Amino acid sequence: MRRVPDTATRIRIASDGKSIDTSDAEFVINPYEEYALEQAVQLKEKHGGEVTVVTLGPEKTTQVIMKTLALGADNAVHLKCDKIPDDPSSIARALANELKGLEFDVLLFGKKGVDDDNQQVGQMVAELLGIPSMTQIVKLEISDGKAVAHREVEGGSITVETTLPAAFTAEKDLTAPRYASLRELVAARKKPIVVKDVQLSPPSLEIVSIQYPPPHPPGKIVGKGVDAVPILVKLLHEEAKVI
Amino acid sequence: MTGDVLVLAESSGPTFRKAAFEAITEGRRLADLLKVNEYALAIGNGLKDRASELGKYGADIVILANDPSLALFHPDYYREIALEAIERVSPGIILIAATSAGKDLAPRLAIHLDTTVASECTQLELENGKLIATRPAYAGKVLLKVRVNSSPSIATLRPNVFTAKEIVPGKRPTIEQIEFKRPESPMVVKEFVTQGAKKLDLTEASVIISGGRGMGGPQNYKILEELAEVMGGVVGASRASVDAGWRPHSDQVGQTGRTVSPTLYIAAGISGAIQHRVGMINSKVIVAINKDPEAPIFGFADYGIVGDVFEVVPALTREMKVFYGKT
Numbered sequence: 001m002r003r004v005p006d007t008a009t010r011i012r013i014a015s016d017g018k019s020i021d022t023s024d025a026e027f028v029i030n031p032y033e034e035y036a037l038e039q040a041v042q043l044k045e046k047h048g049g050e051v052t053v054v055t056l057g058p059e060k061t062t063q064v065i066m067k068t069l070a071l072g073a074d075n076a077v078h079l080k081c082d083k084i085p086d087d088p089s090s091i092a093r094a095l096a097n098e099l100k101g102l103e104f105d106v107l108l109f110g111k112k113g114v115d116d117d118n119q120q121v122g123q124m125v126a127e128l129l130g131i132p133s134m135t136q137i138v139k140l141e142i143s144d145g146k147a148v149a150h151r152e153v154e155g156g157s158i159t160v161e162t163t164l165p166a167a168f169t170a171e172k173d174l175t176a177p178r179y180a181s182l183r184e185l186v187a188a189r190k191k192p193i194v195v196k197d198v199q200l201s202p203p204s205l206e207i208v209s210i211q212y213p214p215p216h217p218p219g220k221i222v223g224k225g226v227d228a229v230p231i232l233v234k235l236l237h238e239e240a241k242v243i
Numbered sequence: 244m245t246g247d248v249l250v251l252a253e254s255s256g257p258t259f260r261k262a263a264f265e266a267i268t269e270g271r272r273l274a275d276l277l278k279v280n281e282y283a284l285a286i287g288n289g290l291k292d293r294a295s296e297l298g299k300y301g302a303d304i305v306i307l308a309n310d311p312s313l314a315l316f317h318p319d320y321y322r323e324i325a326l327e328a329i330e331r332v333s334p335g336i337i338l339i340a341a342t343s344a345g346k347d348l349a350p351r352l353a354i355h356l357d358t359t360v361a362s363e364c365t366q367l368e369l370e371n372g373k374l375i376a377t378r379p380a381y382a383g384k385v386l387l388k389v390r391v392n393s394s395p396s397i398a399t400l401r402p403n404v405f406t407a408k409e410i411v412p413g414k415r416p417t418i419e420q421i422e423f424k425r426p427e428s429p430m431v432v433k434e435f436v437t438q439g440a441k442k443l444d445l446t447e448a449s450v451i452i453s454g455g456r457g458m459g460g461p462q463n464y465k466i467l468e469e470l471a472e473v474m475g476g477v478v479g480a481s482r483a484s485v486d487a488g489w490r491p492h493s494d495q496v497g498q499t500g501r502t503v504s505p506t507l508y509i510a511a512g513i514s515g516a517i518q519h520r521v522g523m524i525n526s527k528v529i530v531a532i533n534k535d536p537e538a539p540i541f542g543f544a545d546y547g548i549v550g551d552v553f554e555v556v557p558a559l560t561r562e563m564k565v566f567y568g569k570t
Contacts, residue, residue, distance in 0.1 A: 007498055007518065011384040020385070031499060086389070088350065089359040114498065117380050118362045120350035123318070127354040132429045133318065135347045138492070148433075152493055153343040154255070154444035158315060159433040166429070172499050173492040204359045204393035208375060211386050216524055219545035221536070226558040228548045232530065233562045235546055240528045242507045243474070243566065 001037065001055045002030040002084065003064040004115040018207045020115075029064055032110025034071075036168075038175035039140060040108050041072030047142065050074040052102065056094055056198065057084050069188035070180035076191070077102075079198040086116070087203035092124030094198050099129060106147070107167040111136050122169035133167035134160050138174055245372050246335030246395065248274040249282045251325065251348070252297055252305075253340055256314075257289030261447055262340035264300050264407035266400050269367060270338045271301025271410060276369055277335070282306060283416070284328045286321055288314035298416035299409040306331070308421040315435055316344035319428035322351050324421055329356065331419075334395050336374055341399035342446075349399050358393035363401045363502075365525075374398060382498035383521040402446045403504040404525070438493060443477050445496065449506040450476030453496055453523070454484060457512020457533060457552055461489035466553070467511060470560045473569060479503070481513045497522035509559075512552045515540025532556065 005011070005025035014021040029037070040051045053068045053076040055061055065076045079098055085091055099107065107129075109122035119135075126133030138157065139150040142164075151158045152171050180188075222228045222235065236243045250270040252263040267283055274281040283302035285294050287309065294305045308324045325348065329337070337352070339345040341363045349360045361376035365386075368375045374396040380387050391397070445451060452467045452474070467478045480490035482497050496503055497519040508526035513519060515531070515538055523529065524543065531544035532555045541547045548555050564570045 005381075007382070011381045013385060020381070087359050088362075089353055092350075092354070115381055117378075117382065118360075119346050120353070120360055120362060123347060124350045124354050127351045134430070136343055151343070153316070153435075154447065156435055156437040158435050161431045161433055163429040171492070172495075204391065205361065206390050206392065208388040208390050210388070213379070213383060213386055213524070216529075216543040218542055219529070219547060221541065221547045221549060223548060225548070225550040226554050228550065229555060229558040229562050232546055232548060232559070233566055236507070236528065236530070237566070240507075240545065242528045243563075 001033045001053050001064070001068055002110070002113045003027050003055065003057045003061045004030045004113055007031065007114055013210045013212065018209050020210070027060070027064055029067055030110050030113050032112060032114070032170050032172070034177040035172060035174040036108035036110050036170040037068055037071055037073065038177045039170060040106070042175065043106060043142060044072070049105070052077065052104070054095060054098060055079065056081060056091055058082060062193070065193055066188050067180065069191040070184045071178065074191060076193045078193055078195045080195055081198050081200060085200055085203055086207050087205040088116070088118045088120035089124060090200050090203050092121050092128060093201045095121070096125045096128035098196075099125065105164045106142065107131070107165065109167065109169045111169040111171055122167060126167035129167075131165050131167055132162045133169070134162065135169040136171045137168050138171045140168060140174065245277050245279060246333050247280045247282055248277070248336045248338065249284060249329065249332050249334035250302070251337070251339040251345065252283045252285045253342055253344055254285065254287030254290055257287070257293060259285070259293065259296065260340065260342065261407060262342055262400070262402035265402065265405040266338045266340045267297055267300040267302050268408045268410065269400060269405045273336060273367065273369065274301070277372065279335070280304060282328070282332050282334065284308070284325060286313055286324055294418050295415055298414035299412055300407060301410050302416045304417045304419060306419045306421055308423050310423040312425055313423065315432050316347070317428070317430065317432045318347060318351060319426055319430060320423075321348055322355070323426050324423065325352055326355055327421055329395070335372070337395050337397045339397065339399045341401050345399050349397050353397055356395060358395055358397060359391065361389050361391055361396070361398045364398045365401055365404045367398060383502065383524065401502070401504070438491065445477060445479050445494070445501045445503050448477040448503070450474045451479045451496070451503055451505045451507070451526070452476055452509045452511065453479035453481065453513060454511050455481035455513030455519075456483040456487070458484060458489070463553070464490065466556045466560070470509070470556055470563065473560055473563045473567060476507070481519050510540055510544065511556055513540055514538045515543065
């Protein structure tokens with residue numbers, strides 16, 4: 001699970017020109033990991049077992065971990081570092097190192113973090129652990145020690161069957177996340193969180209600079225109603241030259 | 244040290260994806276700057292007669308892995324072939340289109356090669372032989388410039404951003420084969436289920452007609468389908484209409500959906516919230532149709548019509564039929 005700024009937050013570039021100023025951002029569970037967590041909780045409700053949340057991030061990640069515990073996770077491991085690394089392979093190596101020591105059947109990730117948009121960590125961890133993995137899944141069925149996953153791809157979906165343990169990265173449609181009740185929020189405080197300081201591997205990718213995208217020049221109102229349609233077609237053909 | 248440039252040419256059935264041609268054209272540009280060869284790696288089924296096509300876009304050598312079991316993307320099979328080709332070529336730079344398969348595969352390769360990936364790049368540069376990539380983050384709210392310090396440098400390229408160009412029309416590349424020996428894998432790729440009659444994916448379409456909350460209900464998307472058909476486009480949707488259950492998530496354009504960059508994007512009954520804007524702002528031309536003249540979408544659309552989508556869209560379809568001579 002990754003702690004990310006809420007998608008409604010305005011993103012500000014910090015004064016060093018190569019990092020994001022998150023001082024007034026609201027932090028949430030990465031939305032794609034909400035789908036993954038809900039899937040994990042549903043699997044627990046159906047098949048038994050327990051749900052462990054593993055996260056890498058700064059001290060303040062605790063607040064977001066509490067939310068995952070309220071939403072049905074049983075315990076959590078917090079790999080503490082100053083800042084989530086910019087290099088996804090550094091994140092993957094730290095997570096894989098921890099996961100090597102845990103026993104599990106199903107390892108779920110969100111398909112990507114909505115902050116760095118890398119979409120790499122899930123399948124990297126699976127490769128490091130040497131377990132099968134399927135990315136961008138919209139449906140998961142588990143029975144008799146096997147999993148059938150549906151991956152969303154261009155123009156349709158691909159069905160893949162695998163043995164367990166296996167890793168999956170969640171697409172938006174995987175599940176509909178639930179809301180935590182006040183009782184669950186209170187109960188979450190009693191659930192165990194193991195905190196460990198983590199050693200990060202040296203990054204192979206560095207941010208050189210960050211910029212805002214160039215502003216899109218405002219366009220023009222062609223007109224009102226159906227009368228404007230012929231003018232629009234003429235402009236698209238003669239001025240914009242796109243038809 | 245400067246190695247060659249290796250580009251993965253992804254196929255869909257017995258043809259290459261447009262995004263593959265885009266990546267090869269860009270790979271050629273980098274190979275010329277570095278004065279090295281460009282290799283294309285073609286993986287799929289039924290590609291034997293097609294492989295030489297990659298020469299036109301600039302590939303000097305095509306490595307071909309052609310086998311019925313490679314028709315659909317299989318992470319383990321594709322990874323093994325790619326690693327074999329990489330060992331053969333020792334490339335300095337690897338380019339892969341950021342399709343669902345490309346985005347799945349690139350990080351896997353990175354782990355085995357002890358390197359990392361610059362994801363969904365929109366621009367590539369070289370600095371002292373190192374790859375500097377521009378890539379959007381925070382759903383396009385900012386652009387990061389990143390340097391890949393490990394070798395080989397891997398970058399995935401966002402489809403529809405780089406131009407595919409037949410640079411050397413008659414060029415016949417050298418073709419090398421990889422004999423595919425199917426590795427043991429716990430994963431079995433069962434089947435591909437197409438979604439409706441949609442021919443093109445949103446990320447590959449050059450014309451997209453999207454509908455939002457203003458469409459009023461799922462039954463009304465028919466008028467957008469009709470316009471899309473006339474224009475050879477595909478239909479997209481805003482998050483509001485997907486969350487309402489009117490359209491499948493695969494149609495969603497925006498921060499939690501697809502990021503698209505077609506030549507023409509027509510937004511019908513879409514207000515233009517930030518979550519939608521970031522998914523389509525890089526379209527070449529944006530047209531907005533909305534009855535609310537205050538809708539934020541008019542602030543960044545190139546052309547706007549203030550009016551009722553149920554009147555304007557059918558009128559536009561009629562006008563386009565005339566334009567394309569389809570009446």
